[in-house]
Amino acid sequence: MELLTAHQIAAFLLVSKRSIQLKAKAEAWPYTEVKGRGGKVRKYALVELPAHVCVQVQQAMIQDNQSPAAQSGKGYLAVNEQSDRLNQQLATELKHQNLKQLAGLENIPPKASAKIYLLNAAKEFVSANSLPKVLGFDLFSERYNQGLLDIPAEHKSLIPSVSRITLLRWQKTVDQKGIAGLAVKIKRSGKSIIDSDPELSDFCIAMIYQYPHVKATQVKEGLIARFYSQGKAIPAETTIREWLTRWKRDNSALYTKMANPDAWKNKYMSAMGKMDENIKRINQLWEFDSTPSDVMLVDGRHSLIGIIDVFTRRSKVVIHPTSDSTGICLVIRKAILDWGIPEIARTDNGKDYTSIQITSVFDALDIKHETTRPFSGEEKPYIERFFKTFSHDLAELLTGYIGHNVSERQAIEARKTFAQRLLAKQGGDKSAVDINMTAQQLQEFVDNWIDNRYHHKPHSNIGNKTPFELFAASRDQIKVIKDERLLDVMLQPVPTNRGLRTVGKEGIKLSGGFYIAPELGAIVGSEVLCKWDPKNVGRIYVFNRMNNEFICVAVDHEIQSAGMTRQDVAHHAKRSQAAETSRQLKELKKTAKSVNVSDIANEVLSHYSEQNKALATLPKQSVEHTNVITQSAIKALDSKPVTTYSDEQLSEFERRRKQLSDETAAANINPVPLFNNPQDKAMYHKKQRLNNQLSDVDALWLNTWELQNRALSARLDDLLTEMNAAPAALTQLQKQ
Incomplete structure (x- = not known):
């Protein structure tokens, strides 16, 4: 505790010693008398002085401090004061400049006049009701927005609503730029710091290219890391944000291309001309594509495999579990039987459309196969558009x-x-x-939608005609396959190695067997193309490798008589595999049961215990360890508990029990709350002090805490003042 004499206090406060002595006597300052030169001297504890005197003395002591740290702090404060004066001077000059601009205006903008009027009205509202500024602005904005204040209609129409944040921003503008700041909007001129420095500009552009969704904060961090050591001026975050916004606006197409290529295709990609301008007849070009269905089915999510005749916009769709060769062959079969054979088939370059089976089908039917570039859906736009039309039409109303x-x-x-x-x-x-729709039900729905809705709906790209009208009006000749069995053969899957086999002297070796026919004797050593018979796995169709001419039907007599299809073979194979796997598992289980390794861990430990049993070590020389603690513990162990107590001990026990009982009762009447931190405890005691409920012990703790945390204590006091002032202000408003 620091003690000061009246002379020292007077020196700090720049008054006479006699003034301090009279003031201390009049206000009854607590003091301590200590021996000094010439007798006893009164000294006053700094913490016990009146609050205003204590603060003034402490400020004077800080100013008189000559330590290096204090001198550094004073220098820092001096620089800050100089900076504040310079900022104030600049603000004053800016206000004068704005006033000159305002004077040059013929009429003040109506919205600026409304802002000035509302800001003045808000200040008068706060002053009239003796409210803190923040609370007053809140109440003013709330009443203004509810139409409870008498504000001229012309201002209300220009500014329909206002918030506390808006009023504070206007106030800040007035403080920095004057009232003219609300009316004069300064236009920027010249280049920004980024545009004026090519290195900064290139860096920002590189950041956008590498990370299209980069934020201004991240760009600033990159600029600091790259250029701060070079002494370059780093633009503010707001400057970077404005530059990014302006660059993205001026280069919107380029930025969209980098950030979202699909969106760029839809919005900016050149669409001059028509993809079908050279399509003049039916079946000249078919487009193929597949897409997952937007409808979940009982048997899982399926895919839509579709074909569209570009000239008429007729379409066919097959619902299949996945987009594979089998599904594509099904939709090809469906389309050829109804429409005929196309000249060109355009697909993407996916493995399902470039598989051996699909390419062999196109070769067998003399269909030219064109593939698009990777990720270039715009090269087959009509089938893409068909899928979008279907998925955004009645499909959205389906269950699932x-x-x-x-x-x-x-x-x-x-x-x-x-x-x-x-x-x-x-x-x-x-x-x-x-989910209650099956794949078959979805197939029926899609066919019904195509035949009765899509084919009879006018299309703007074909002269507002319907696909049905175009097909009906056409006189083009179409190529068809009259024998459905021939088409089934051509669409059948081929064996591995693209279906190519060399005819040997024992026939055609395939899947572990030999397929033979009399016609093969004449072409031993030649390479042929083989296709499975869809109804019997023991038969294959053999074609000439060079011109696809049919040669014969080869037979494996060992399995032909079974009359099984390839699906039957696959089914039997799975059953056989499951049976064999089950048999092997049973044998393994039997072996494991006979060996019994369930307790192998303990068996291993027992083995090592048996090995180490014969190992022993020679006895080591030892000495008993003793110290004060061990000796005290021995005494405690040897002592016997006291079983009887004297009258004096029993009386002391009873007194202590009564004291504890009284303390518990007092705690129940005035329980002390538990605090999360010292700030909560200080706030609680400050509220008690306002109501004169603070005990001496708590008052001493609070005084000590306030001396150690002056800034935080002042903030808590201000908060308490606002909390106490707010209810009174609200009461005055209610009376009005």
Whole structure:
């Protein structure tokens, strides 16, 4: 505790010693008398002085401090004061400049006049009701927005609503730029710091190219890391943000290309001319594509495999579990039987459309196969458009619809009630949609939609005619296959190695067997093309490798008589595999049971215990370890508990028990709360002090804490003042 004499206090406060002595006597300052020169001297504890005197003395002591740290702090404060004076001077000059600009205006903008009027009205509202500024602005804005204040209509129409943040921003503008700051909007001129420095500009452009969604904060961090050591001026974050916004606006097409190539295709990619301008007849060009269905089925999610005749816009679709060679052959068969054979088939370059089976089908039917470039859906736009038309039409109304994208799927999931989510967590149905449609039902729906809606709906790109009208009006000749069996043969899957086999002297070796026919004797050593018979795995169709002419039907007599299809063979193979696997597992289980390794861990430990049993060590020389603690512990162990107490001890026990009982009762009447931190405790005691409920012990703790945390204590005091002032202000408003 620091003690000061009246002389020292007077020196700090720049008054006479006599003034301090009279003031201390009048206000009864507590003091301590200590021996000094000439007798006893009164000294006053700094912490016990009145608050205003204590603060002034402490400030004077800080100013008189001559330590290096204090001198550094004073220098820092001096620089800050100089900076503040310079900022104030610049603000004054800016206000004068704005006033000159305002004077040059013929009429003040109406909205600026409305801002000035509302800001003055808000200040008068705060002053009239003796409110803190923040609370007053809050109440003013609330009443203004509710139309409870008498504000001229012309101002209300220009500024329909206002908030506390807006009023504070206007006030800050007035403080920095004067009232003219609300009316004069300064236009920037010249280049920004980024545009004026090619290195900074190139760096920012490189950041956008590498990271299209980069933020201004991240660009600033990169600039600091790259250029701060070079002494370059780093632009502010707001400057970078404005530059990024302006660059993206001026280079919107380029930025979209980098950030979202698909969106660039839809919005900016050149679409001059027409992709079908050279298509003049039916079946000249078919476009193929596949897409996952937006409808979940009972047997899982399936894919839509589609074909569109570009000239007439007629379409065919097959619902298949996945987009593979089998599904594509099914839709080809369906389209050829109804429309005939196309001249050109355009597909993407996916492995399902470039497989051996599909390319062999196109070769066999003399169909030219064109593939698009990777990720170039715009090269087959008509089938893409067909799928979009279907998915955004009645398909959205089907049970099991799951949305076109992730966001729509999440929206559908959000429709779940709390009960549905709870059931899902408990193992119930986790789907937010009803799933009761099969693949066959979806196929029937798609065929019905195409035949009765899509084919009879006018298309703007074909002169507002319908696909049915174009097909009916056409007189073009079409190539057809009259024998359906021939088409089935051509669409059958081929064996491995693209279906190519060399005819040996024993026949054609395939899948572990030999397929023979009399016609093969004449072409031993020649390479032929083989296709499976769809109804009997023991038969294959053999074609000439060079011109695809049919040669013969070769037979494997060992399996032909079984009359099984390839699906039957696959089914029997699976059953045979399952039976063999089950037999092997049973044998393994029997072997494991006979060997019995369930307790192998303990068996291993027992083995090592047996090995180490014969090992022993020679006895070591030892000495007993003793110290004060061990000796005390021995005494404690040897002592016997006291079983009887004297009357004096019993009386002391009773007194202590009564004291504890009284303390417990007092604690129940005035319980002391538990505090998370010293700030909460200080706030609690400050509230008690306002109500004169603070004990001496708590008052001493609070005084000590306030001396150690002056800034935080002042903030808490201001908060308490506002809390106490707010109810009184609200009462005055209610009276009005």
